[in-house]
Amino acid sequence: MKIDEIFNAKFSAADAESQLKKVLHQWWYNNSHAGLALSRSDLYEIVLARDRSRDLLDRLFTRILEEAEVRRDNFSTFSSWKFVSLGEDCFSRSLTTRWGFKKSAGLGEKSRPFDLAVHPPGALKTLIDEDFSGYLDSENLEFSERANHCFNRKYGIGFNHETGADYAKDDFKKLKEVYSRRVSTFKGDLLDTARTCFVLHLENPGEKKWADAERLIDTLLEKSASVDPVVMCISTFRFGEKVDATARFGFERKGVYFIEKSYPFPKYVWHVSNRTEEGKEFEKSVAADVANLLVAHSDNLV
Numbered sequence: 001m002k003i004d005e006i007f008n009a010k011f012s013a014a015d016a017e018s019q020l021k022k023v024l025h026q027w028w029y030n031n032s033h034a035g036l037a038l039s040r041s042d043l044y045e046i047v048l049a050r051d052r053s054r055d056l057l058d059r060l061f062t063r064i065l066e067e068a069e070v071r072r073d074n075f076s077t078f079s080s081w082k083f084v085s086l087g088e089d090c091f092s093r094s095l096t097t098r099w100g101f102k103k104s105a106g107l108g109e110k111s112r113p114f115d116l117a118v119h120p121p122g123a124l125k126t127l128i129d130e131d132f133s134g135y136l137d138s139e140n141l142e143f144s145e146r147a148n149h150c151f152n153r154k155y156g157i158g159f160n161h162e163t164g165a166d167y168a169k170d171d172f173k174k175l176k177e178v179y180s181r182r183v184s185t186f187k188g189d190l191l192d193t194a195r196t197c198f199v200l201h202l203e204n205p206g207e208k209k210w211a212d213a214e215r216l217i218d219t220l221l222e223k224s225a226s227v228d229p230v231v232m233c234i235s236t237f238r239f240g241e242k243v244d245a246t247a248r249f250g251f252e253r254k255g256v257y258f259i260e261k262s263y264p265f266p267k268y269v270w271h272v273s274n275r276t277e278e279g280k281e282f283e284k285s286v287a288a289d290v291a292n293l294l295v296a297h298s299d300n301l302v
Contacts, residue, residue: 003072003075003076006107009106027049031046063277063280067098067099067280067284070099070100070284070287071098071099071100072100073100074099074100074101074287074291075100075101077291077295078100078101078291078294080194080195081101081194081195081196081197081294082189082192082194082195082196082197082226083096083101083102083196083197083199084112084186084189084196084197084198084199085102085112085114085115085199086114086119086124086198086199086200086201086216086220087114087115087117087118087119087124087200087201088114088118088119088120088121088124088200088201088202088203089118089201089203090115090116090117090161090271091201091203091234091236091270091271092199092200092201092234093114093115093116093199094270094271095199095201095234095283095286095287095290096199096290097109098274098283098287099283099284099287099290100287101197101287101290101291110181110182110185111182111185112182112185112186112189113132113135113179113182113183113186114186115182116159116160116161116162117157117158117159117160117161117162118157118158118160119155119157120155120156120157120209120212121200121202121209121212121213121216122208122212122215122216123155123156123157124216125212125215125216125219126155127155128190128216128219128220128223129219132183134152134154134155135152135155135157135179135183136152136172136175136176136179136180136183137154138171138172140152140153140154140155141153141168141172141175142168143165143167143168143172145165147160148163148164148165149161149162149163149164149167150162150167150168150172150175159175159179162174162175162178189224190223190224190225191225192225192226193225193226193227194226194227195226195227195228195230196224196226196228196229196230197230197231197232197294198220198224198229198230198231198232199231199232199234199290200213200216200217200231200232200233200234201234201235201236202233202234202235202236203235203236204236204237204238204241205235205247205248206247207247210247210248210251211247213233213248214248214251217231217233217251217253217256218253221253221255221256228255228301229255230255230256230257230294230297231253231255231256231257232257232259232290232293232294233256233257233258233259234259234260234261234286234290235258235259235260235261236260236261236262236263236270237260237261237262237263238262238263239262239263239264239265239266239267239268240262240266241262242262243260243261243262245258245260255297257293257297259286259289259290259293261282261285261286263282264278264279264281264282265278268282270283
C-alpha cells in the first residue's frame with residue numbers, strides 16, 4: 001500500500017472553507033441584520049472575536065498537521081509490522097491507530113476481540129490458553145439495560161462498543177456473529193509469521209494485575225508463530241501517583257518492553273481528554289516511546 005495513494009474522505013480544504021463560510025456569514029448577519037454593531041463595545045467585541053478566531057484556527061490546524069506528520073512517519077517506518085491490540089481496554093487500539101502504527105478500519109484492518117471491549121489480563125490468558133472456551137457461551141452472557149451492552153460474567157468482560165439490546169436478541173446472535181469473526185482474526189494473528197507487536201494496556205496495575213499480565217505475556221510468546229514477536233506493555237497510573245513498577249521487577253523477557261506513565265491531569269479519560277492539548281501531549285509521548293523502543297529493538301537484531 002503506497003502511503004501517498006491513501007486519501008482521507010472525511011476532510012478536504014474545500015469542505016473546511018464551505019463550513020467556515022457558514023459560520024462567518026452568521027457572525028456578519030448578527031452584526032448587520034439580526035443585530036446591529038454600533039457602540040465602541042460592539043467594535044471591541046468584533047476585533048476581539050477576529051483575534052481569538054485567528055489564534056484558535058492557527059492552533060487547531062497546527063495540531064492537526066502535527067498529528068498527521070507523526071502518523072505518516074510511523075506508518076512509513078513500521079509498515080512491515082503487524083500491530084495487535086490486547087486491551088485491557090480500547091486505549092491500545094486507539095493509540096496505535098491514531099498515531100500511525102496500526103491501519104484503520106477504513107484501510108481494511110479487521111477488528112480483533114480485544115480492540116473494542118474490556119478484558120482483564122487474567123481473562124485474556126485463560127481465553128488464549130483454552131481456545132476461547134466459554135467466551136460466547138449463552139450461559140455466560142447477559143445484557144445490562146443500565147450499561148446498554150452485553151457482558152461475559154464468567155470472565156468479567158464488557159462488550160461496551162456493541163451497544164443496544166439488538167446484540168442480545170435471539171440468544172445473543174448478533175454479538176456472537178461479530179465476535180466469532182474477531183476471534184478468528186486473532187487466531188490467525190497467532191499463526192502469522194509476520195513481525196508482530198502485541199500492545200497491552202494496564203490501567204493502575206497492582207501485584208495481581210502484574211502477575212496476570214506476566215502469565216499472559218509468556219503465553220503470547222509461546223503461542224505466537226511470529227518470526228519477531230514483541231510485546232509492548234503500556235501501564236498508566238492516576239494523575240499525581242508515583243509510577244510504581246516494583247511489582248513487575250525481575251520480569252525480563254526478550255522482546256518485551258515496558259512504558260509507564262501517569263495521566264496528565266485529574267479526571268483524565270483518554271478517549272475524551274486526548275482532545276485537549278495536555279491529553280494530546282500525553283498520547284504523543286506514549287506513541288514516541290513505542291516508536292523508539294521498536295526502532296531500538298530492530299537495531300539490536302542487525
